[in-house]
Amino acid sequence: MSKNTISNSVIRRLPRYHRFLGELEANGYVRISSRELAEKMGLTASQIRQDFNCFGEFGQQGYGYNVSALRGEIGRILGLDRVTPMILLGAGNLGRAIASHIDFRSKGFELVGIFDASKEIIGRKIGDITVSDISGLDSFCREAEPKGAVLCIPKEAAAKEVERLIGLGIKAFWNFTHYDLRIDHADIAVENVHLGDSLATLSYRLNPDSNVC
């Protein structure tokens, strides 16, 4: 038994556990102890056991954890066994790369439509999806009922499109826009990516603390 809401820190570690366990499984591991997993991941055994105990008792005293079963549990917790329909807005460089590079299926989603406003891009094929005119977004959503949206549109268009998408039933936003998406509705999930911020922190680390007073 544990507290009934999961902290952000824990949630952010779950996909990483899932990945490491997948690799262990691929390398033939059947069982693993929290101590050994901690070593491989650069965490402490305590933290790993605390994290897992938010969701249940997945191990066995004296034995450890079954790699495959544990991975299955974490996948289920993350909802990776679901297939939530998702659309992508903005098929520029980044949008096209996300559409073709990301394995949506293994992350709990399925990309079902790609939309853009530019005449040069509409009609192009990305994987097996043809880029549609954004003017057709409403009717598409009423039919396909996507629940997620990837935003790769220009910053200026973001706020307006988000309003519209919420009206069309979108519940999860994966936002690559240079715009900090913050939504009040409690039932809408947002993940802001901000690759530029990520690169800026790397710049800091290249010469850390030289400005500390």
Place this chain on the structure above:
Amino acid sequence: MSKNTISNSVIRRLPRYHRFLGELEANGYVRISSRELAEKMGLTASQIRQDFNCFGEFGQQGYGYNVSALRGEIGRILGLDRVTPMILLGAGNLGRAIASHIDFRSKGFELVGIFDASKEIIGRKIGDITVSDISGLDSFCREAEPKGAVLCIPKEAAAKEVERLIGLGIKAFWNFTHYDLRIDHADIAVENVHLGDSLATLSYRLNPDSNVC
């Protein structure tokens, strides 16, 4: 005066301050108080003042902060005024998108070379850079002396290439590989991106806590 090492939490907030201050400046703001900035960013005024005081005294009692000066200071702290040469390895979908989509200059870097192993991709132009054969990496690095590297190569190649790049003088890795880069050398900076993990947490948030016991 403050502690002489900056916590990760603070560092991760710096680029966001920088972005918000840029927007405020563009909107004609000259001064701002910690209270008002906190409101706009969804933080507390205390946290903002604590964060800034890691680096110095940038405000003025009774007045607040000068938007433009504060933004300048944070940019300097992040090292965005430097121009560190950077190369990119792996010009697939994602690599090409990063190369053309990211504004390296405003993040303290400059993209000076793109490398790939595939015959179909070598010779292609991305922006004003021609993709080079990865076999020429060593001689290129000896001449151009890049200090940063973006990794968009397959997971399998990552570990080996990183070793090589360290030998060639690379000090900062921006890693998009499905591989958790962890380096012991204290003078080498790593930023792991893991877009898949980001999407997986969105999947969790779509149906949170349904698995909490």
Place this chain on the structure above:
DNA sequence: TAGATTGTTAATCGATTAACAATC
């Protein structure tokens, strides 16, 4: 059974928030 390792409680550490004197 003895050894190992979990699940869980208690202790520690660090980050965030609150409070307020300093000062512009």
Place this chain on the structure above:
DNA sequence: TAGATTGTTAATCGATTAACAATC
């Protein structure tokens, strides 16, 4: 000067680590 708001110290909160009894 009076009002506002910082810089900074103290209090609180949350997350990580340590410890250990439970148990496989």
